[in-house]
Amino acid sequence: MKKTMTRFIPFFIMASFLVTGCNQNIKSTTTAAKPSVSTEAKKDQGPVYKGKVVGKSNKAKQISIEVGKDKDAKTVMVSFDDKTKGLEYAAAGEGAIIAYEMRDGVPFATVIKPKLATLPPGVTVITPTEVKTLIDSNKDFLLVDSRPGNRYSASHLPGAVSIPVCEMQELLQNLPKEKDKLLIFYCGGPT
Amino acid sequence: MSTKSAGQAVKAGYKNIRVMLAGEPAWVKAGYPTYANYGWVCRGNIVLIDLRSAEKDAAARIPRSVSMPFADFADNYDEIPIKAPVVLYSDKDEETTAAMKILHDNGYKKVSLVEGNFLGWKRVGGSLEKGPVVTDVRWKRILAEGEVSVAEFERALADPKVATILDVRTKAEVASGKFPSSQHIPLDELCKDMDQFVCKIRDLQKDEKIYIHCTTGARAEMAYKELKKRDFNAFYLVAEVDCKGNDCSIEE
Missing domain, CATH: 3.40.250.10 (Rhodanese-like domain)
Structure with missing residues (x-):
């Protein structure tokens, strides 16, 4: 297990740059199995906006980001300039953490970092190449596409089944009876 | 979404769960194929490309296909609007794979294949049409909400x-x-x-x-x-x- 984790850490760091489009509101109840890359956010000074990037305009130098949950959800506009770090992570649909300071009463982005997914305890990351190898070698596993059904219809991995994340009842009905069977989940990424 | 589903599976007692965090886009970026389901091939707002010869296309094709034989595909693909979702099929897997690569290399982001290719479509009893080939791409983007x-x-x-x-x-x-x-x-x-x-x-x-x-x-x-x-x-x-x-x- 330890060896496997070590092998995945470089990928996880890489994946953290790619990851988005996935709801990342699952919080692990244990930190034991979790790679420690997410701690870098704690080193940040000052206030941050954390949420999904709605859009970015390079001409107006503005990022809009949706922060807060459910009833408290709101979109805020943050300015940026050429000195803002990590602008590549402020792409529409991606989860981002924007550190900002107030300038003339307007929030101004200083550093932007990708918002990392937190995996549930015991769940490990798998790369596309590894999934491809499993498919090509006819290994017995269930590949689940967690995106909305229309996204699945348009383009899905070979052999994947569509179980959108909100259909929990359906998910449980469609999962195999054997609890030790390999399940692989995937969803959208950067658009 | 995938981490949330994985969390639900963990709660349901599954022991062997992995998540492809990089998602479908990274799969595509790695050059691997994705597939459209049959309903999408029939009804989606797509550009459906038949890579077989014009003769084969005229004899029997998936409804709504545009004929773009693979031999000339590299010269003709740019008639497909770059934002359009494209679905490719042929009776030769190497043609669909090569055409998919051409599109990916040229910035097309929504390319998928017909599961089982043309033969797979026929095998599941997918409907076919015949008649003079259609070579014009008539695709219009559907407006998003707002x-x-x-x-x-x-x-x-x-x-x-x-x-x-x-x-x-x-x-x-x-x-x-x-x-x-x-x-x-x-x-x-x-x-x-x-x-x-x-x-x-x-x-x-x-x-x-x-x-x-x-x-x-x-x-x-x-x-x-x-x-x-x-x-x-x-x-x-x-x-x-x-x-x-x-x-x-x-x-x-």
């Missing part, structure tokens, strides 16, 4: 009673030209002084339509979302807008 069509936007330009045109570009951009009938509020000011917005837009009624534009649609969409939250009857234009003086061009 989008205004170019035609409707132009109608508002001609007749101010249709809607208020709101320009959210920067002051510098507007200095080199704008639509004569538009109101200008830069995006950053729009959001800073949202309470003042109604005052800035002359005579604006809450139920009156507002058509928002910028130079591509990105800022217009952001402005749309802000106005919508405040119950304005707003729409945004996704098109290239370029102004010199009072003369503006709109290109989809």
Whole structure:
């Protein structure tokens, strides 16, 4: 297990740059199995906006980001300039953490970092190449596409089944009876 | 989404769970194929490409196919709009794989294949049509929620009673030209002084339509979302807008 984790850490760091489009509101109840890359956010000074990037305009130098949950959800506009770090992570649909300071009463982005997914305890990351190898070698596993059904219809991995994340009842009905069977989940990424 | 589903499976007692965090886009980026389901092939707003010969296409093809034989595909693929979702099929797997690569290499982001290729389609009893080949790509983007069509936007330009045109570009951009009938509020000011917005837009009624534009649609969409939250009857234009003086061009 330890060896496997070590092998995945470089990928996880890489994946953290790619990851988005996935709801990342699952919080692990244990930190034991979790790679420690997410701690870098704690080193940040000052206030941050954390949420999904709605859009970015390079001409107006503005990022809009949706922060807060459910009833408290709101979109805020943050300015940026050429000195803002990590602008590549402020792409529409991606989860981002924007550190900002107030300038003339307007929030101004200083550093932007990708918002990392937190995996549930015991769940490990798998790369596309590894999934491809499993498919090509006819290994017995269930590949689940967690995106909305229309996204699945348009383009899905070979052999994947569509179980959108909100259909929990359906998910449980469609999962195999054997609890030790390999399940692989995937969803959208950067658009 | 995948981590949430994985969490549900963990709660249900599954022991062997992995997540491909990089997602479907990374799978595509690695050069691996993705597939469209049969319903999407039948009804989706797609460009469906038959890579087989024109003779085979004329004899039996998946309905709505455009004939683009693989031999000339590299010369013809650019007739496919780059934003269109493309579905490819052939009776040779190496052709679909190669055509998919050509599209990926040239910036097409939504390419998928027919599961089982042409034979797979026939095997599941998918419907077929025959007749003279179709070579014209007639694809139109379906407007997203809140989008205004170019035609409707132009109608508002001609007749101010249709809607208020709101320009959210920067002051510098507007200095080199704008639509004569538009109101200008830069995006950053729009959001800073949202309470003042109604005052800035002359005579604006809450139920009156507002058509928002910028130079591509990105800022217009952001402005749309802000106005919508405040119950304005707003729409945004996704098109290239370029102004010199009072003369503006709109290109989809």
